[in-house]
C-alpha cells in the first residue's frame with residue numbers, strides 16, 4: 001500500500017527524543033529489536049516522521065532505507081500525525097456483510113476526508129480497520145479507544161457531534 | 164468463606180458495552196452490603212454470546228444474566244446474592260425457544276458445543292494464575308517434565324490426531340517430530356497469534372480468557388523439540404490480549420513455571436512477546452519469522468522448512484493459538500480420548516467465530532463432523548428477520564462461500580476443501596439474500612490486493628487484474644468473456660504464487676463463480692444486481708399506487724431528484740438520483756422500490 005508523506009512540520013520535543021533514545025539503549029541488543037523500537041517510537045510521537053526514522057537509523061546503525069522499508073510495510077505504522085480523535089471504521093467481513101461500508105461512506109462524507117486523511121483543524125483523522133474483534137456488535141467503529149457498535153447510518157452524525 | 168462467584172464478562176465485546184462499569188458497581192455494592200468475604204467478583208473472558216452482552220454468570224447456581232445494566236446491580240445483589248432468588252427478569256432469553264433459560268448448559272447456544280480449547284474461557288479469571296492452576300493448570304507440564312521423555316510427548320500428540328488450527332491442518336505431532344530430529348545449539352517455539360482473517364476473533368478470545376493454556380503448551384512443545392525460548396507473535400490491535408499475556412508471563416515466571424529449572428527438573432524455557440503491526444501476510448510462517456527478526460515480513464520459498472532453518476536460522480516450530488490450547492488436555496486425558504472426538508481424519512473440536520447475518524453471534528466450539536446446518540440453525544439460532552440463507556463463508560480471504568445445497572456437509576478439513584472452501588482459522592460468516600456474492604468476492608479481493616506483499620508477480624499483478632474485472636462487472640460493464648477471464652486468471656494465480664496468500668487468494672472468486680454463477684450472469688447479461696447491493700445496477704422507483712403524495716421523500720432527497728405535488732404520486736428523476744436510499748428509508752408507505 002502506498003503511504004502518503006506528511007506535509008505537516010515536525011514538532012518533536014527534546015523530552016520525546018530522550019525517551020526514544022532511552023528505549024533504543026534498552027532494547028538495542030535484543031534480537032530483531034527494530035520492530036519493537038518502532039512501536040515504542042510511534043507511541044512516543046504518535047507517528048513516525050522521517051526525522052524520527054533518521055534518529056533510529058543513526059542510533060541503531062541500520063540504513064535509513066531499511067528502516068523506511070519496514071515502516072512502509074506494516075499498516076500499523078503511520079507517517080502522518082493522527083487527529084485529536086482518530087476514527088476507525090471496521091471493514092472486517094462480519095461488519096462488511098452488515099453494512100459497515102455505508103457507515104464508512106457516511107463518515108467520509110460528513111468529515112469531507114478520505115481514509116488516511118485528517119481534518120484541517122486536526123480534530124478528526126479517519127481510517128478503515130479490519131476486525132477489531134467485536135463482531136458481535138457489528139457494524140463497529142472506534143473513536144480513539146471507545147468502541148461504538150450496532151451502528152446505523154443515521155447515528156453517525158450524532159456520535160461525531162459529541163466530540 | 165466464598166460462597167458465590169460472580170463472573171462478569173470482560174471480553175472486548177462486553178467491555179465495549181459497558182462491563183467495566185458493571186464490575187466496579189458490583190464490587191462496591193458487595194462491599195456496601197457486607198458480602199465481601201462471601202462473594203467474589205471475577206473478571207471473566209468472553210462467554211461468547213456477545214450479542215446479548217454485557218453478560219454475567221453467578222455460580223454455584225449458574226444463572227446466566229444478559230443485557231445487564233448498572234441499574235440492575237442492586238436488585239441482583241439483594242435478590243440473588245442475599246436472598247438466593249434468581250432474578251428471572253434478567254435471565255438470558257433465548258430466541259429459538261420461547262422460554263427463559265437459566266444456566267449456561269441449558270442455553271441452546273452451548274448445548275451442541277464441546278469446549279476443549281475454550282474450556283476455561285469465561286470460567287476463570289485470566290489475570291490470576293492460581294485460578295488456572297485450580298483447574299488443573301500446569302499439571303500437564305509437570306507430568307511431561309517429570310514422567311515423560313520428549314519422544315513420548317511427541318508420540319502422544321501424534322496419536323491424538325491433532326492437526327493445526329491455523330488453517331492448513333498439518334499434523335502437529337509430525338511438525339514437532341521434524342523439529343526434534345534436527346540437532347542445533349538453539350531451537351525456537353513460536354505461537355501464531357496474528358489472527359489475520361479480517362472477520363474472526365477466536366485466538367483473541369483464548370488469549371484474553373485463558374492465556375496460561377498457551378504458555379503451558381509452548382513450554383511442553385519446548386521440552387518436546389528441545390527448545391528453551393518461545394515467541395508469541397500477537398497482533399498489536401489486541402490490547403487486552405497483550406496485557407493479559409504480559410501478566411500471565413510475569414506470574415508464570417514468579418511461580419517458576421517459566422524460567423530456569425522448571426519443576427526442579429533442570430528444564431529451562433522462557434517466552435517473549437512480539438507485536439505484529441498489521442500485515443496479513445505475516446500470518447504466513449516464513450513471513451512471520453522474518454518479521455520477528457525485525458524486517459519487512461515477506462515470505463520466502465520453502466524448503467528450507469522452518470523445522471530445519473526457521474527463526475534466526477534455527478530449527479523452529481510455529482503453531483496457532485488454538486492448536487496450543489488443546490495440548491494440555493491431550494496430555495492429561497490421553498490421545499485416545501481426543502481421537503475419539505471428530506471424524507476419521509479430523510480429530511477433536513474446532514472453534515469458529517460465528518458472525519454476520521445470524522441471531523447469536525459469538526464463538527462456538529464444536530466437535531469436528533458437526534454440520535453447518537446445526538451450527539447455523541441450532542447454535543446460531545437462525546437468520547434474523549425471517550430472511551433466507553444464501554451462503555456461509557469460511558476460511559476468510561483464503562476460503563470460499565458455501566451454498567445452501569452443502570449445508571449438511573460434515574465440517575472437517577477435507578470436506579471443506581472438497582467443496583471449494585477451507586477450514587481456515589475459524590471465521591464463519593453467514594450471509595442472507597441481501598448480500599451480493601459478486602460484491603463479497605470483490606470485498607475479499609480488495610483485501611488481498613491491499614495485503615499482497617508484492618514480492619511475486621502472479622499475486623501482485625494478478626490479484627489487481629481480478630479486482631479490475633470484478634469492478635467492471637459490478638459497474639455494469641461486464642461482458643461474458645470476463646467470466647472466462649476470471650476463471651483463467653484465478654487458476655494461473657493459484658498455481659504460480661510463491662506463498663499461501665497468493666495461492667488461495669482466488670478462492671472467494673472461484674467458489675462464488677461456481678455456486679452463484681446466476682448472480683454473475685444477472686450482473687453481466689441483465690445488468691441487474693439481484694440482492695440490490697451494487698449501486699450502479701440498481702434504480703429507485705416510486706410505486707404510484709402506494710404513494711400517498713406525503714412529500715416526505717422529496718423533502719429528504721439530497722439531490723432534489725424527486726418531484727411531485729401534495730397528495731399526488733411522486734416521481735424520481737433517474738438522472739439526478741445518486742441512489743443513496745434515503746427516500747426508501749423515509750417512506751412510511753413502502754412506496755419506494757429498489758430494482
Ligand SMILES: Cc1cc2nc3c(=O)[nH]c(=O)nc-3n(C[C@H](O)[C@H](O)[C@H](O)COP(=O)(O)O)c2cc1C
Pocket residue numbers: 326327328329330331332333335355356357358359360443444445446447448449481482483484486588662663664
Ligand atoms: C497469508 C497467510 C496468512 C495466515 N494467517 C494465519 C493466522 O492469522 N493465524 C494462524 O494461526 N495461521 C495463519 N496462517 C497459517 C500459518 O502459516 C501456519 O500454517 C500456522 O500458523 C501453523 O500453525 P498450526 O499448524 O498450528 O495451524 C496463515 C497462512 C498464510 C499463507
Ligand code: SF4
Pocket residue numbers: 444462614615616617618619620622623660661662663664665666
Ligand atoms: S504470493 Fe503474494 S503475498 Fe505471497 S510472496 Fe507472492 S506477492 Fe507476497
Ligand code: SF4
Pocket residue numbers: 703719720721722723724725735739740741742743744745746747
Ligand atoms: S435514492 Fe437518494 S438520491 Fe435517489 S431519489 Fe431517493 S433520496 Fe433521492
Ligand code: FES
Pocket residue numbers: 090091092093094095096130131132133134135136138140361362363
Ligand atoms: S468484523 Fe468488525 S469487529 Fe469483527
